[in-house]
Amino acid sequence: MSVNQQDLLSISPNHKDYLYHKIKNKTARIGVIGLGYVGLPTAFEKAEEGYDVIGFDVSDLKVKQVNGGKNYINDIDDAKFNEITKARKKLSATTDFSKLNQVDVVLICVPTPIDEYKQPDLYFVRSATDSIAANLHPGMLVILESTTYPGTTEEIMMPLFAEKGYTAGKDLFVAYSPERIDPGNRKFGIKNTPKIVGGVTEHCTSLAAGFIGEVAYPVSSVKVAEMAKVYENTFRFINIAFANEMAVLGEKMDIDMWEVIEASGTKPYGFMKFFPGPGVGGHCIPVDPYYLTYKAKEMNQNTKLIELAGEINNNMSEVVVNRAMKALNEHGKAINGSKVVLLGAAYKKDIGDMRESPILPILDELANANAEIKVCDPFIHQVPINNNMHPTVNYSKKLLQNADLVIIGTDHTCFNYKEILEQSKIVLDTRNACKNIGEKYTNYIR
Structure with missing residues (x-):
């Protein structure tokens, strides 16, 4: 026998019981703001659990891809994604943030970058909070997952909700539960990584922990x-x-x-x-x-x-470039005009993610030294060098043979490191990728 909202509220006048009931039987509708490296996997996992999920994003392209069943995140299985979005229709996306009034639980998974002065930029968090505040309804659970400094939830988000007349722990539930997604990690994902959760009140914490499930690790405060x-x-x-x-x-x-x-x-x-x-x-x-x-x-x-x-x-980018200059000098060449191949531009191996990649400043410094640069990364189609986009090149023996210097910037497992050492004049290994074979080659530097 089902229990409708009016029946449940007549038994218990607080919204917590009703929302907990909807979460438990998977009838709660979930909203995820931000469909990037964190938001899309989160939305996908909740849809797989059986919830109806709406993803919100300002990108028309991402929304179109999701609604078309096209996955753009490597950590999600393409076939399962297509099944969830097209066959089962458990996940959809929209740019219309007014549809937040249709959801019971909202997860904020937006970027929190820093500016050129290393100051936090919370524009996306504020914008998401504004959209939620404009579409609040009693009994909503809001969970911020974006990384930020202590105090953000209570100092930035709560005042906007309070202006609408809502009280945390009574008719609105607010918590912070930071994402722990490691792109490319095949061992630990959303389902088996402990997830910290702290609410504005005890009711907020318990409700958010109940939604997160077995991996939830509740703490005493937001x-x-x-x-x-x-x-x-x-x-x-x-x-x-x-x-x-x-x-x-x-x-x-x-x-x-x-x-x-x-x-x-x-x-x-x-x-x-x-x-x-x-x-x-x-x-x-x-x-x-x-x-x-x-x-x-x-x-x-x-x-x-x-x-x-x-x-x-x-300073490590300068260290790498100085070592490149020294290696070339020892072989009678200057960095100016030398042909340099950089293998790997992603910030870690086996993914196509260049966010804050340490390879990017190395490329800029090499370009400023007038090196002729070619970048090879099978996961990336183009890279920025001094604010201009350049296409990557395909890996080949000829690419290695024609280079004056090869730098291993990202240790993708698909690279043949023995071949790289055999075919290159000089190899500068910044990742210790050739640790088991490199010492046998005189052209090997790390």
């Missing part, structure tokens, strides 16, 4: 949830900086720091391996720490360690 997200990525940011600094020192001392780190990693406690590279990239690690420094400055606190780590990581 600020704890917000801090946890920036803390975990700042932790990685700082430790990568230490590995990068030691790699530069190791080169001066003729010590293989990759071997050092592997050796240190044999300790079964008290050590976690972080490896050096050409810098840090992606939508989280290069960005999140600056949300924390921004908030700290509001409270007249310095975050010297974070700022120093940023300086070290940002």
Whole structure:
């Protein structure tokens, strides 16, 4: 026997019970704002769970692709996506944000970039909140998933909802549950990665945790949830900086720091391996720490360690280019006019994501030094060099043979590293991709 809204509210006058009932029996309609690397997989997973899901985005192209059953995110199975959108019709998309008044649960999955001054840009969060506030109805659950600084949910979102006469924990439920999506990770995804959740009130937390399901990890407050997200990525940011600094020192001392780190990693406690590279990239690690420094400055606190780590990581592009110049000089060539092939432009292997890729500033610096650059990345069709888009090239032996220098920028597993070493004049490996074979070749540098 079904229970309609009026019957349930006559039993319990609060909206929490009714919304919990709809979430439990999958009759709640879900809205996801932002259909990018986080939003689309989230919308897809909720649709697979049995909910009816509406995706909201300002991009006509993304909306058209979703409604046409065309998947554009690598981590989603194309056939399953087509089934969910076309056959089962559990997921649709729209640019009409007034349709938010039709949903019961709203997930905000919009970008939170930093500007040129390393200041948080919350334009998309504010815009999404404005759209929700304009279409609020009693008994709605709103969950912010975008990375931000502690205080955003209560200081930016809640005042807009309060202006509409809503009270958190009574007729509106608001929580923060940061996304934990690692593009290209085949082991951990949305279904098996613990998900932190903190609500504005206890009712908000329990309702949001119930919606998230078994992977939910409730915390005592929304600020704890917000801090946890920036803390975990700042932790990685700082430790990568230490590995990068030691790699530069190791080169001066003729010590293989990759071997050092592997050796240190044999300790079964008290050590976690972080490896050096050409810098840090992606939508989280290069960005999140600056949300924390921004908030700290509001409270007249310095975050010297974070700022120093940023300086070290940002300097790695210069380190790579200087090593390229030195390698060419040792072979009697200047960087000016040299043919340089860069293998891989994505921020991590086996994906086509260039967000904050550490390879991009390397390309700019090589171009400024008048090198003739060709970029090969099977996952990417074009790359920006000094604000101009350039097409990538196909991998071939001839490409390697014609180059004065080959730089391994991203260690995609599809590259044949033995062939790269055999066919290239000089190989500069920024990822230790050739660790098992490189020492056999005199043209190999890392």
